[in-house]
Amino acid sequence: MVLLAASVCTRKGNVLLSRQFVEMTKSRIEGLLSAFPKLVVTDKQHTFIETESVRYVYQPLDKLYIVLITTKTSNILEDLETLRLFARVIPEYCRNIDEKEVSENVFQLIFAFDEIIALGYRENVNLAQIKTFTEMDSHDEKVYQAVRQTQEREAKEEMKKKAKELQRQKIEAQRAGRTMYNTGISNQSSGPTSVTPSNTTEMPLPVTPAAPVTRPKPSGKGLKLGRKGADIDTFVDSIRKDGGVVKDSSKIAVTEPARPTAAAATSSPLHLRQEEKIFASIHREGDLDTFEVRGLLCLHVTSEEYAGVQVHVANTDDRQVQIQTHPNIDKRVFNEEGVVRMKQAGRPFPLNTDVGVLKWRLQGSDAQDLPLIINCWPSEAGRGCDVNIEYELQDESMELFNVLVSIPVSSQGGSLNVIQCDGSYTHTHGALEWSIPLVDKSSKSGTLEFSAAGDVESFYPVNVSFNMNRPYCDIKVTGVQAADSDRAVQFTTECSVITEQYVIE
Secondary structure, eight states: OOEEEEEEEETTOOEEEEEESSOOOHHHHHHHHHHHHHHOOTTSOOOEEEOSSEEEEEEEETTEEEEEEEETTSOHHHHHHHHHHHHHHHHHHOSSOSHHHHHHTHHHHHHHHHHHEETTEEOSOOHHHHHHHHHTOOHHHHHHHHHHHHHHHHHHHHHHHHHHHHHHHHHHHHHHHHHHHHHTSOOOOOSOOSSOHHHHHHSOOOOOOOOOOOOOOOOSOSOOTTOOSOOHHHHHHHHHHTTOOOOOGGGOOOOOOOOOOHHHHHHSSEEEEEEEEEEEEEOTTSOEEEEEEEEEEEEEEOSGGGSSEEEEEEEOOOSOEEEEEOTTBOHHHHHHHOEEOBSSTTOOOOBSSEEEEEEEEEEOOSGGGOSEEEEEEEEEETTEEEEEEEEEESOTTOOEEEEEEEEOOOSSSSOOEEEEESSEEEEETTEEEEEEEEESGGGOEEEEEEEEESOGGGGOOEEEEEEESSOSSSEEEEEEEETTSSOBOOOEEEEEEEEEEEEEO
């Protein structure tokens, strides 16, 4: 099917939102939608209308219509199935199906529509996947927010302590001033005088102003009171003054080898990008809860000369890697020959856009599948715990860059004492971050040993992040040829592997 646009409109034809999936002018889509209510016949039970140029496939939703505009050559059964998915998406974002709710959630609906249709063709997704993609849930963001909340909470506690200290000093200063006032009263003089003793006690002699009460200078720790307009920079500065270390992402050293830059990729007429994301959840005893690698191969063409190509992909991985091709890719040819090409002969790839042509997934059930093993051994000792953390590279042929191990360590109740560290570390409020620039066969294992306040449970979960410049799954592009001949085509490639979630609980 070729879906031109998806729209939500009222029974009178007022358009609430419309998303076009192919190149269309504003006047044409407005003309098509304005003509739709006039074509609807209420006494018939069909849900599609055909005109000379397009086909309307629609479904009533209370007082609204969800309308799909397709070409007349599209498959009506696929159109109806897609229409049902659109009709299920709208109630997920709108509590009431009315104009107000749709207008308030228009951007969320457009994002969801984009997950269903790509370049006029339906993606193989369900409702649960659409919600996951649009929410863009990030584990790193959750960790950052948790650390930030801990920092703010500790800063507020420090502010309260400072306020109480200032109040106590103010009271002591007032008491000291009152005592000095009493000592300045003149004594009653002896002998006959014209001034009565009562007047002497009521009118004190001028007293030299007392020296200002010496207050301890601010130690620079915590936030300063009475300052208005404090922003994020002030908050970060106060955290640093309080003994915490706040990392500057712009100064983190990256030792990873140079990859093709975005400018180089754009200048290349044919660029292939291979990316993988690693998801892992490991029990603290070493058992593997979940392990999954998700991969994607994207094609970017900037010249019509290279739009009609076929990509040769080699899968030499002996593990059970599940590979899925895009609906527009000839699946049979790929399974038999390992060639990625368009299903419809002579149809070119879209220009100036990243086109996902291949997806794969690998699920592991054994801890030996993990690229990096993390062993955390906290043991209680007196008022705190002694913690030993060790990393070990499973496959010596791998190279892991920018390895970062984050351990929850509270700054309250005791001091942190790092005994041994292979690499470097920084301590922020709520986390001890152990950084290893490169883990390979020459540095396949390392240890971090420290003591800190807390019990055994307080040092979990441990979060790990790293990246690689070689794919974890043995899937690679071996060559590109023109579709109409055996002529080899020059191309550029890049590969990135990152950890989306890697946690020890």
